[in-house]
Amino acid sequence: MSNVEGNDTLNTLYEVSLRGSVSELETLIGRDPLLLHRISLTSFTETPLHISALLGHLDFTNSLLTQKPQLALETDHCSRTPLHLASAEGHVEIVHVLLQTCEDACLMSDQDGRIPLHYAAMRGRTEVARQLISGAKSESVMVFDGSGKTVFHLCVEHNHLETLKTLVQVGNVREDFLNSGDFHHGNTILHLAVMFKQIESVRYLLSISKIKEEANIQNKMGYTALDMLDQVPKDMRSLQIKLMLVDAGFKNNENNQVHHPPSASIIDVPSSRTQNPNEKFWSNSLKRVNKLLQLKSGRLEEMRGMLSLVSTMISTVTFGVVMNPPGGDLSIHPLLQMQYREMFASFLTMNTISFIASLGVTLLLISGVPLRNEVTMGLLSVGTGVCLTFLVLTYIYAVPLNKNLHFGETFSVLFSWLGLVGAIVVFTIIRVISKLAKVL
Template structure:
């Protein structure tokens, strides 16, 4: 056991090391020597609490020990506005998530600096079991959006988490939600096409509520999903995607009003620019296949 005889500063360091290792016996010893040690966390220079660390690392026993002694820790946020629940959800620690939810289910609705709630982080990593627990705790959290107007469905597409996407779509029988758009007017289908996710595209077009509105246009270029596909890299995959879209009845924006001639190269280059700008704004999640050459 580490030496904790050099005052409160040493006790604090020992507490954080115990949270890293998940050593409950050390926590018990520290509390015997200073019963207020968990109340002094806010006086330290650390931006995370020991609960953040134990939740991030999946130390269930240590997490439960902290929650028994100071349940208010579940409400604390780090420098990015994330609670311990955010971190446990991001890492897929289902049992830790359950413990944190038992302490305070309302933490499901706390958003970080990018307006992401724990459900968003679980969806971005495709943690299906965690998503189920969060939906049981707070079903309405499914409608929350982040800073870019992305809801949990958009994030599943952006991070290519098809199993999580299927679970969420099946959990909510809501046509408006399935067809919801981000701040740039992109539907799930627009995003899947931008990313060249053929399996996701096929799945989305199998959803009757979405297929009925598959010709929807976005706001960044007034484009349908087929328009978007034609601004992307010209390879076999995108030719196949165009075939899939056309077979499902998806049309070009210009063809919704009149049968015009195909766009020129300059027109295609111009139409691709809004998509490039959109993807640059979302640069933390995407590598673009866009090319106009």
């Protein structure tokens, strides 16, 4: 057979693999008995068995393995065997046939360091995972992938709880292996389940005695599973998980907590003399102020992005107004007559104050200054209020310049704004008084 005819036959073989036609395969092999042995001499990255395993052609796979069993160990350009592909796609019967032909394939890793079981875990192929463990090499459940994760990590990471349960039940792994951390961050499967807020996964993992016993195991950052909740946005799921962990006896790592010296170490220091009433009054006053300043504001961190967006928007608007002032080209516009000059100067003053205040708020937000107490939040709120107030005044002066209206026609906007500001001020005063009352 010439080289041209041989290449044509190989091309036909791959086309037949896509269709999964056993009769056509037998016809091709009848014409050229050495056809399957010449596959390794071609430039194709996959073998026909890779294609058959990927597409789920069971009879075609059986026929190929009967003719040449060694195809089960051939790899593609990613170093994946046909078993990798069949496992990822969930073709249980093909997985069974491949394992009967060569069970060693279940321990072969691809270029990412993953064996077929890793792909079954990632894709949630529960029956394939069961087949790979119980039908071949049970030790495959203990293999880490190239990124240092176990099959249990992959199940949690891709949220496949049923597959995780099957691996735990069938895998016959050491219980301490379930508490293994990944190589990069040292996160256990419980760390991941908490981080991804998988309530059912957390509940199941807490039912495993060894995991519950190692309640306060830490990752490489020194975080316990309970600490992980402080690193994710708060919602009802995180609260529910926190209650579950606390009930199970989990604790925060005290080394990660910010501790302030107890008041006794500051005020009630044993002394050879008795404090007089004035000293005691000022000491207690300083103590209360310190407590007030140390109050953390979770609301502030949530407001950081919003304040930054608002201040940037105001800066953009006020800058644009200067570049394109109301009324168009002021050098030729009739509104530049004497009666409008004073009005335009006031408009420009209000706009400039709003512009500078908004830049100040933005600068404070991006400067890296710790924003941890109510005082800083108050300063940011006042700064934003100044921006908005003078933006309202800018609007009041801009309307007459544009439409030749009188001030009286725009004062309703000012009065509405003052009413809103007044309501917020009253609310803030009540809130501050309430906080002071609690501290005192």
